[in-house]
Amino acid sequence: MQTIKKVVILGGGTAGWLSASLLKKVLGQAVDIELVESETIGIVGVGEATIPPIRLVNQVLGIREADFLRETKATIKLAIRFENWKKPGDMYYHTFGAPGRSMAFCNFHHLWVRAQQLGDSSSLWDYDLNYLCATHGKFAPITAKDTVLELPYAYHFDAGLYAMYLRKLSEQMGVVRTEGLVQQVMQQINGDIKSLVLSDGREVTGDLFIDCSGFAQLLIQKTLGVGYDDWTHLLPCDRAIAVPSERFEQTLPFTRSIAHSAGWQWRIPLQHRNGNGLVFSSNHYTEQQAIDLLMSNLDSKPLGDPRVIKFRTGRMRKQWQRNVIAVGLASGFLEPLESTSIHLIQSAIVRLLQLFPHNGIQPSKVAEYNRQSELEFTQIRDFLVLHYHVQQRDDSQFWRDMRNLEVPATLKQKVAIFADDGSLFRDQNDLFLESSWLQVMLGQGVMPKDYHPIANNYNREQLFDVLAGIKAIKQEPLSKFPSHDEFIQRALQIAPM
Numbered sequence: 001m002q003t004i005k006k007v008v009i010l011g012g013g014t015a016g017w018l019s020a021s022l023l024k025k026v027l028g029q030a031v032d033i034e035l036v037e038s039e040t041i042g043i044v045g046v047g048e049a050t051i052p053p054i055r056l057v058n059q060v061l062g063i064r065e066a067d068f069l070r071e072t073k074a075t076i077k078l079a080i081r082f083e084n085w086k087k088p089g090d091m092y093y094h095t096f097g098a099p100g101r102s103m104a105f106c107n108f109h110h111l112w113v114r115a116q117q118l119g120d121s122s123s124l125w126d127y128d129l130n131y132l133c134a135t136h137g138k139f140a141p142i143t144a145k146d147t148v149l150e151l152p153y154a155y156h157f158d159a160g161l162y163a164m165y166l167r168k169l170s171e172q173m174g175v176v177r178t179e180g181l182v183q184q185v186m187q188q189i190n191g192d193i194k195s196l197v198l199s200d201g202r203e204v205t206g207d208l209f210i211d212c213s214g215f216a217q218l219l220i221q222k223t224l225g226v227g228y229d230d231w232t233h234l235l236p237c238d239r240a241i242a243v244p245s246e247r248f249e250q251t252l253p254f255t256r257s258i259a260h261s262a263g264w265q266w267r268i269p270l271q272h273r274n275g276n277g278l279v280f281s282s283n284h285y286t287e288q289q290a291i292d293l294l295m296s297n298l299d300s301k302p303l304g305d306p307r308v309i310k311f312r313t314g315r316m317r318k319q320w321q322r323n324v325i326a327v328g329l330a331s332g333f334l335e336p337l338e339s340t341s342i343h344l345i346q347s348a349i350v351r352l353l354q355l356f357p358h359n360g361i362q363p364s365k366v367a368e369y370n371r372q373s374e375l376e377f378t379q380i381r382d383f384l385v386l387h388y389h390v391q392q393r394d395d396s397q398f399w400r401d402m403r404n405l406e407v408p409a410t411l412k413q414k415v416a417i418f419a420d421d422g423s424l425f426r427d428q429n430d431l432f433l434e435s436s437w438l439q440v441m442l443g444q445g446v447m448p449k450d451y452h453p454i455a456n457n458y459n460r461e462q463l464f465d466v467l468a469g470i471k472a473i474k475q476e477p478l479s480k481f482p483s484h485d486e487f488i489q490r491a492l493q494i495a496p497m
């Protein structure tokens with residue numbers, strides 16, 4: 001078995017530079033890292049919304065929040081607002097928080113369901129600080145550990161600037177960048193990758209190759225041909241149109257996801273512009289229809305021409321094959337409904353670091369890596385399917401088709417159990433916590449018929465008092481928090497490090 005002394009990364013998008021910076025930061029001088037990218041090809045550059053674990057990446061890389069906000073023109077993300085998903089005119093929030101407070105044996109929402117049955121008219125989100133801050137346009141990080149007051153958050157940022165920032169950090173740590181177009185991939189007799197041959201004849205050799213070549217999937221698929229699990233039968237959207245537009249006077253700390261008759265539109269507020277896009281099914285809209293729909297639904301002036309991006313939902317059958325690990329778009333794609341792609345890059349690299357084959361590639365480690373990767377992709381896929389499957393839209397063929405698609409049995413069971421008595425179970429390692437499943441199921445229109453018997457331990461008056469107390473605790477910090485824009489402005493005034 002060959003010792004891994006040199007890692008070659010093909011691709012300089014978010015996946016390439018995030019892989020380079022994390023691997024170098026953690027492995028240090030143990031490995032040399034060379035990243036090959038081609039400016040003539042460029043990057044996808046539309047990954048703009050994230051989920052809270054991105055903050056761990058920044059911590060590991062030693063990035064201060066103020067520097068990050070400045071360099072990537074970032075804003076804070078507390079939630080996604082889903083509009084028209086359950087039915088036209090309806091809206092709900094999927095926040096990173098948890099409504100209520102954590103309780104032993106039964107989740108808070110059982111108390112709320114019982115109160116609803118007793119005539120209470122509060123919304124579950126009234127008990128969620130993330131929701132309250134998002135809707136009031138307020139933000140300040142909560143640093144003290146508190147079981148009731150938590151405010152988990154992530155960022156919206158400019159993906160192109162983020163890749164450039166990570167490149168700067170990586171090069172400072174010693175990662176070598178090579179500009180060049182890979183024209184040929186050389187293999188050893190056993191099939192392992194030996195080197196990348198560039199269009200000017202230079203050859204880049206390595207022991208381990210990370211395929212971050214985006215949708216080109218140059219090493220994992222075009223060279224090693226691992227095969228692709230196509231999931232378009234579960235998630236049929238296969239195109240996106242992206243266009244930036246002018247920023248608003250006020251930036252609010254949440255992403256908007258607006259359902260249309262054959263897809264959905266995102267709107268992501270950044271410091272210098274808004275990111276917009278439409279994800280749609282080409283079986284239900286033509287590209288021109290989709291462009292017209294997006295452009296007529298922009299709420300600020302466009303700053304460029306709309307760009308069409310084609311994709312096929314699914315994943316590589318093996319994300320690690322021989323001496324190649326596919327990361328980012330090269331490993332598969334799930335539409336950006338819950339902003340999970342950059343997280344998948346992060347968790348792929350963490351997994352690789354945990355299983356790093358410094359003394360040579362062992363089949364058992366490769367199998368474990370592939371098992372964990374498949375589980376992660378499948379769990380996220382099922383959560384996305386939930387949004388399309390459980391809804392009450394009858395206004396277009398797309399939504400009728402989506403409701404009638406065959407869905408995974410595990411998802412069906414999860415929805416059925418929740419609808420019955422509000423029970424929620426988080427599968428091992430599922431990225432989405434119970435509070436996420438709860439918010440999306442309720443938001444999409446599943447109201448439990450019953451609740452856990454522990455909620456009967458309170459009489460009506462006690463129950464309403466408990467709820468009112470939690471609501472007051474959650475609302476209390478709002479008056480002290482600055483607006484989201486004030487928070488960003490204060491952070492930008494901190495001198496760069």
Ligand SMILES: Cc1cc2nc3c(=O)[nH]c(=O)nc-3n(C[C@H](O)[C@H](O)[C@H](O)COP(=O)(O)OP(=O)(O)OC[C@H]3O[C@@H](n4cnc5c(N)ncnc54)[C@H](O)[C@@H]3O)c2cc1C
Binds near residue numbers: 014015212329330343
């Ligand atoms: C419509 C859409 C919306 C998205 N929204 C989000 C979101 O909100 N949140 C989120 O987390 N993620 C989102 N993503 C995903 C996110 O954009 C990607 O995960 C992220 O940008 C990583 O892309 P990448 O680095 O894998 O590929 P790319 O950015 O495509 O980079 C590929 C790299 O490979 C190089 N390359 C390819 N072929 C060669 C060659 N022959 N020689 C040399 N170099 C080569 C290119 O030069 C480039 O540097 C979205 C994706 C799409 C398509």
